Amino acid sequence: MxxxxxxxxxxxxxxxxxxxxxxxxxxxxxxxxxxxxxxxxxxxxxxxxxxxxxxxxxxxxxxxxxxxxxxxxxxxxxxxxxxxxxxxxxxxxxxxxxxxxxxxxxxxxxxxxxxxxxxxxxxxxxxxxxxxxxxxxxxxxxxxxxxxxxxxxxxxxxxxxxxxxxxxxxxxxxxxxxxxxxxxxxxxxxxxxxxxxxxxxxxxxxxxxxxxxxxxxxxxxxxxxxxxxxxxxxxxxxALTHSAEKGKPPIFILSADSLRYDKIGSKIDGKTITPNIDLFTKDSYVFHDHHTTIPRTFPSWADLLTGQYSMSHKVRDMFPSLEEKQRIGSASFPTIQQMLKGLGYDSYAVGSFAADIFPRANFGFDEVLAPNFNARIMTVQRTAESQLFLLPFLTGSWFSGGMYLEEMDGLSTWGDGARILDRFRSIIKRKGNSPYSVTYFSSVIHFPYTPAYPHYKSFTNPNYYGKYKYLKFVDPTNSSVPDVIETKQIRGLFDSAVSAFDSEFGEIISELKSRGIYDEAIIILTADHGEALYEDVHGQGHGEHLRGEAVTHVPLLIKLPKSTNETKPNHEFFGITSSVDIYPTLIDFFGITTKSKFPGQSLLPILGKTNWEEERTVYAETGIWFSDKGDHFFQKQRIPYPNILSLHQVVPEEDYQIMITDPIYRETIAFSKHRSVQNSNYKLIYIPTRQGVVFELYDRKKDPLNQRNLYPNHPAAAKMKDMLYKTVIQWEDATLAGEYLIPSSLSEMNETK
Known part of the structure; x- marks a missing residue:
């Protein structure tokens, strides 16, 4: 030619x-x-x-x-x-x-x-x-x-x-x-x-x-x-440029959004929904009564990674202001990643849509392989979602695609764990046994519960044909309770999502074992919060109230390096623990000294034991309320403020991030929070209302759904109320007005510096 x-x-x-x-x-x-x-x-x-x-x-x-x-x-x-x-x-x-x-x-x-x-x-x-x-x-x-x-x-x-x-x-x-x-x-x-x-x-x-x-x-x-x-x-x-260093094992914090404690080892028709996690329990210390400090993702992770309560560092909801976010990773609130950096560790964060919190504050990661969240990204997602012929290419259905629009990583309906597993593997290949930490955060269990094929069929009803066949969003304005068949389907979706995460977890453990990393690694499995699934009157979701065990009770499994882990008589601990315990546990393991005081405790001294020698109490609070409409029991107990769409602002100079910047609203949100303290036997909930403060006391063992209020006549009521006030006053510098707790504002804290 x-x-x-x-x-x-x-x-x-x-x-x-x-x-x-x-x-x-x-x-x-x-x-x-x-x-x-x-x-x-x-x-x-x-x-x-x-x-x-x-x-x-x-x-x-x-x-x-x-x-x-x-x-x-x-x-x-x-x-x-x-x-x-x-x-x-x-x-x-x-x-x-x-x-x-x-x-x-x-x-x-x-x-x-x-x-x-x-x-x-x-x-x-x-x-x-x-x-x-x-x-x-x-x-x-x-x-x-x-x-x-x-x-x-x-x-x-x-x-x-x-x-x-x-x-x-x-x-x-x-x-x-x-x-x-x-x-x-x-x-x-x-x-x-x-x-x-x-x-x-x-x-x-x-x-x-x-x-x-x-x-x-x-x-x-x-x-x-x-x-x-x-x-x-x-x-x-x-990988050839890195080598293992004695006393500096790889650290893996593996977490799933909304993973409830009671789902670990749970069986349906004789089949466990978490076979890989069940195997992992044999190599790890299991903390059976572990609780998150706040059942919302951003503040929960801020608490875990700083070892401090949200009422101290002030990131108390999903939309913190710039001044609040800047406190994370500051000299007053260093993260565990920053502390490990002093030992020569590199830190990585990997996650799907709910991991969008990691790029939004200075958590100390050297690299974040997770989506971001702002109004500009939401606009890209909404535009792309309208294009049906384009979506398959954006999500990788066409031969290894899925890299065109990074904004699609933050799509809440895309629960495919394969893409973040690939990113996890790429880090492992690069780092080997060298000093590094990876925080892996899967969102497949977060509503709308979206495991990919074939997992969405695992525990759902194949004969169900309705709007909850594949997913279930939370609508806080809708107070109606689904019928029995729909409720079973929604719970089946959740269980299927848990099973999908278990498969992700199994892939991670298999990768670590195949590369000879597993034995000497520190592996922590936990969750940022749990999820209510229409138990009693609790509704669906998290962060709206503190009743029951579903929203704060999460798993905690810790595997320590084989060479440094002495044989202990017991690997199961039944005393109550908190998510703020993980930070002091890690700095204790590495012998890191700090002048900071922590509300949590190192768990190393109690390894091999089954309970605390003295009674222990842990703290929790609610998140921001997303809606001012609805007829749920918890909406009747609230000091009302406008719904989230009215509260937030889009801040162009901060890459169009969505924040709640009005100090009056921020103080109202903090003042209105429900708070709780609980020990192994009882839970006290503090509920401020317009008519006064309401207290609820529940027997956790006899009444796990918190249906029978024992306050004020139970002998534990006064002691636990005193403990709650002491905790909040100590860590928030709050004041009392009658029975109301008045939170310290960020502006007052800045003025005193």
């Missing part, structure tokens, strides 16, 4: 791809966009945000459109190449469009079966008449069916390409191979803007590829092959 032949990719491929992209982008934007998230109206917030930051909305829209355009250029060019190699150089636009649409429909079906929760809003809140199609797919097909067809198409295309190279060995065939390699590289890396730039050069160059010497194509192919190998080779090289 001579240099005068027509361009391999005529300009009409660009035109067809562009029109195809514009048509379907606008189609889905018009017919698949709403101002609700799983039935909860967020219209006022979005209108306010879009009005104030319309430029940001335009830029994020351009971002999503650009990804769609690159993917369509990718597909149209590949389909056209296949016809070109068969000698059909004049293929009509509708034939090309048919094949691209066919491929996208296959990818969509694969994604629907793999992650039906991502499409829950479309099928259950916008177009419920289409739900039967989703039921059919998940009941009668598997992702592998569609992977097989897609793989066959790709294999067929590659066979045609290799045949072309074998028969002709000309510049055109080698150029086509380079084109496919470049597209694969861009697709797996997600650099779509580079891809668009590549296509611009491709269409502009016309037939210039004929001027390149055929030997140069060989060099280019070798170069591309080496680029494919770079990540793996780089990890191997970095």
């Amino acid at each position: 001579g240099p005068n032949q027509a361009p391999l990719f005529p300009i009409r491929i660009l035109r067809i791809s562009l029109w195809f992209t514009v048509f379907f982008y606008l189609f889905f934007l018009i017919f698949n966009t709403s101002f609700t998230i799983m039935g909860v109206d967020v219209g006022d917030f979005l209108k306010q945000y879009l009005g104030a930051f319309f430029g940001v909305y335009l830029s994020t829209t351009f971002k999503v459109f650009s990804v769609s355009l690159f993917l369509h250029l990718n597909l149209f060019s590949l389909v056209y190449l296949a016809y070109h190699f068969f000698g059909k150089k004049e293929v009509s636009w509708y034939v090309l469009s048919f094949w691209v649409l066919f491929i996208e429909c296959l990818a969509l079906c694969h994604s629907l079966v793999s992650f039906p929760q991502i499409y829950g809003e479309f099928f259950f809140f916008r177009y419920p008449s289409f739900a039967s199609f989703l039921y059919f797919l998940t009941d009668h097909t598997r992702p592998g069916y569609f992977s097989f067809v897609l793989g066959s198409l790709l294999l067929g295309f590659l066979s045609i390409l290799l045949r072309q190279i074998y028969l002709h060995k000309n510049k055109e065939s080698f150029f086509a191979l380079i084109h496919v390699s470049v597209l694969g590289l861009i697709h797996t890396s997600g650099h779509y803007m580079i891809g668009i730039f590549y296509f611009a050069i491709l269409f502009w160059q016309g037939k210039e590829y004929q001027r390149i010497h055929i030997k140069s194509y060989g060099l280019i192919l070798i170069f591309l092959f080496l680029i494919y190998l770079v990540p793996s080779v780089w990890n191997q090289i970095e």
Whole structure:
């Protein structure tokens, strides 16, 4: 073939791809966009945000459109190449469009079966008449069916390409191979803007590829092959630069959002839902009565990683102000990662959507492989979610994709643990046995309970067909209780999510064992909080109240290095412990000295024992209340303040983060919190109301659902009330007004410095 032949990719491929992209982008934007998230109206917030930051909305829209355009250029060019190699150089636009649409429909079906929760809003809140199609797919097909067809198409295309190279060995065939390699590289890396730039050069160059010497194509192919190998080779090289140091074992804090204690070892029809964690209990110390300090993710992690109560460091909800966040990692509140840094440790955080707290404060991590959270990211997510044909590519249903929009990592309906496991493995490959810590935080158990295929089928009713078949969001404004069948389905979703996390945990332990890291590692398994699942009148969710065992009682399992762990008579501890105990335990293990005082205690002295020698009490408080509507029992016990959509502000100078900045609201939130102290036998709850302070005292062993209030006549009432006041006054510097606790404000604390 001579240099005068027509361009391999005529300009009409660009035109067809562009029109195809514009048509379907606008189609889905018009017919698949709403101002609700799983039935909860967020219209006022979005209108306010879009009005104030319309430029940001335009830029994020351009971002999503650009990804769609690159993917369509990718597909149209590949389909056209296949016809070109068969000698059909004049293929009509509708034939090309048919094949691209066919491929996208296959990818969509694969994604629907793999992650039906991502499409829950479309099928259950916008177009419920289409739900039967989703039921059919998940009941009668598997992702592998569609992977097989897609793989066959790709294999067929590659066979045609290799045949072309074998028969002709000309510049055109080698150029086509380079084109496919470049597209694969861009697709797996997600650099779509580079891809668009590549296509611009491709269409502009016309037939210039004929001027390149055929030997140069060989060099280019070798170069591309080496680029494919770079990540793996780089990890191997970095691993060779690290070595183990005596007395500095790798540390792994493994956690799942909303993992309840009672789910560990729980059996359904004789089958345990946590087989991997059950095996791990044999190698670890198990703390059976462990509690979180606050059942909300951000403040709970702040407490665990600083060893201090939220009432001390002031991060008390999910939307702290800048002044409050800056206290985390400060000289007054150093994190455990910062303390370990002094010993030569590198620290990493890995997690899915609820791990968006880690980039939002200075927790001391050297690298955070987790999503962020702000209004700009929410806008990208909402725009991308409307594009049904785009979602499969954004979530990796199309051959190792899923890297195009990092904002999609924060999608709450995407409970696939495979992507964060890959990030965890990459750290292990790089670091080996050297001094480092990894905090791994899975969100699959957090509502809306979204385990990927096949886990969402594990413990749910296959004959249930309703809006809770695949997921269940919390709507704080809805006080109605699901019927018996729906409640069973929701609990089945939760159990399936627990089972999915257990599989993630098993993968982690297997990886550590295969690399010879497990025996000498410190491994801590815990959770940030639990979850209420319609026990008694407790509703669904966490952080709204402190009744029952479900929301604060979480697992704690600690495995110490084999070489430093003396044989102890008992590995099960039944005394009460708190999440603020983990910090002093680690600094005790490493012999780190500090002048700071901690509300928690090191657990090392009690290893091998079964209980405390003296009675111990632990503290907890509620989170911010998300809604001022509803008829739940706990909403009747509240000092009311506006719902979360009215309280927060979008702060552009802080990368459009969502914060509650008004000091009056912040002080109201702190003043209104329910608080509790509990020991092994009793729990006292402090509830401020407009009519006065209400106290509730419950027998934890005889009345775990907290249905019979023993206050004020029980002998333990006065002692526990005194303990609660002493705890809050000591760690918050609070004052008393009658029976009300008046929290210290951040402004007062700053004025005294």
